[in-house]
Amino acid sequence: MNQPAPSSTSVALAEEAVAPPVRLVARTRRLDVADAADLLALLPEDAPVAWIRNGEGLVGWGVAARVTASGASRFADADTWWNTVVAAAQVNDEVAQPGTGLVAFGTFGFSDAHTGDSSLVVPRVVVGRRGEHAWVTTVAVAGEAPADLTDDDADVWRTEVSATRAPHGLTFSDGSLDGETWMGVVADAVRRIDAGDLDKVVLARDLLARADDDVDVRWPLRRLATQYPTCWTFHVDGMFGATPEMLLRRERGLVTSRILAGTIRRTGDEARDLALAGQLAHSSKDLEEHEYAVRSVADALGPHCSSMNVPESPFVLHLPNVMHLATDVNGVVSDAAAASSLKLAEALHPSAAVGGTPTPTATALIAEIEGMDRARYAAPVGWIDAAGDGEWGIALRSGHVSGNQVRLFAGCGIVSGSEPASELAESQAKFVPVRDSLATD
Structure with a gap:
């Protein structure tokens, strides 16, 4: 055509x-x-x-x-x-x-x-x-x-669309750190938290996938959109994923941010998962982690808003593989001309949900001990229109495709009491969406 x-x-x-x-x-x-x-x-x-x-x-x-x-x-x-x-x-x-x-x-x-x-x-x-x-x-x-x-x-915009190609010959390998080494990094972070250096830090790890030929990103996009319909499935310049976390939406003067912090893995048993959701909703460790993230977003949006609504308690967001504590913060932008959605994204990044608390101390610790370059992982991804409206998610449950290689990312919030083995298991659960999206079955 x-x-x-x-x-x-x-x-x-x-x-x-x-x-x-x-x-x-x-x-x-x-x-x-x-x-x-x-x-x-x-x-x-x-x-x-x-x-x-x-x-x-x-x-x-x-x-x-x-x-x-x-x-x-x-x-x-x-x-x-x-x-x-x-x-x-x-x-x-x-x-x-x-x-x-x-x-x-x-x-x-x-x-x-x-x-x-x-x-x-x-x-x-x-x-x-x-x-x-x-x-x-x-x-x-x-x-x-x-x-x-x-x-x-009127159909000049249509283009020939080739069949989507599934990846073949996929192999997976450790990224920058293997699991044992990463658990040592988590233990180091907990020691620093217990020493009073900071309250929370988010530590990430990566996983590498290689295919026989260049990966057609439309294949994982289709699977992610089908398996995680309530998440925002995205691809921009090699970065793709299905994020459950809306950093912000700005639309006609109103701004909304969805904060996720505090996670528990689903078992597949409905009764058991309901019990786990209740456990998550009352977990002091997870509620503390969540409160840090909500407060960082509210503090960052405050200077740009004439009014805000910050719920007192989170709700439990159910996804196919995990459950999260979630809070939606809403506000009215005081000067829409001066505060585009991209400018608001800058003000919010990085929140405690992806960096830690206090944020400068946490991000410095990430650079010191995490042992990898995050690149565009856990940063804003989305769109902006001519009016400055737009939607910006956080590039979580994500990967970066380059030729025949995909780099997968996952991260966990570390606070006092975090157990390295449990955090490793949580990170593995967070790899699942993108890892499964590359599968051919």
Whole structure:
């Protein structure tokens, strides 16, 4: 089928650099909901992006513009670039919903010291579905291929989609640390917590998977979206997963953040799992860990909100493989023009749920003893539109695909009383979603 002519603009930002303006032309038109009934089925293998929950969300492909950034100013640099792109763009949006018009998908490094790239990508095509609304946005660089759609070429956005390829010949191996060594790191962290150095630290580990050929990321995306429909299944620039944790959603002046901290593994026996849920809800260790995470989010959002609602007690979120203590914090943004969803994501990262408490002490300890580069694990991933609205999750239950290799990540909150063997078991449970998504059975 016809598809837009290739066109893209890519820039890289140093901390002191100013990106040149990018002039994009975009049009959003309505689709019949049936045309977006299976968003993942629309994705070609080349440069797909995805943000799906319960079958709704956004998918896209191609690259109209892209920026990379790193270091402590990575969020601010990307936000500044996005504002210049939006200001210079010509946009015809017939739908006017969050996620229509010009949209960028982003993935960011966890650490200020991370040397890898954080990125924002503007796809050439975005297809979205939300409730009764479905749409397609086409984007081109001004002066190159036209992005406009007419009644005569309304299907110009469609592309040939090859069959999704399952990984073959998968082998798994330890990442930076084996299990025994990692338990020693956990024990070291507990000693420091008991000594009063800090209250909590989140320690992560990685697992490596290798296949015979390049991994088609659409395969694990499909399986994750099917097995974990209430999570946000995502892929941006090689980073993919199904996160249960919404760092924040900003929509028309309202901001929501879902905090997860405190975890217990499910057994598969319904009665036993209900008992475990009650145990989790009354666990002093898990409630303490959860309270740290909630407070860090509330404290970070507070300066940007005119009012906030912070529930007094968490609820238990049931997922297929684990259960979490969860709290939804809501607020009203005091200055929407100054606080885009990306700027709010910067303010919230890293929360105690992925770093620890006090956060500066915990992140310093992570850098000292964790023994691996987190890259973009446990950092913001999501999308932003021209109004500054967007959804940013935390890249948990995630992996990074590069050629025939996938690097899987899992992390655990360590507090006083944490047992290394139990934390190792919890991390193994958290590997399950991505590990199973790569399977061929």
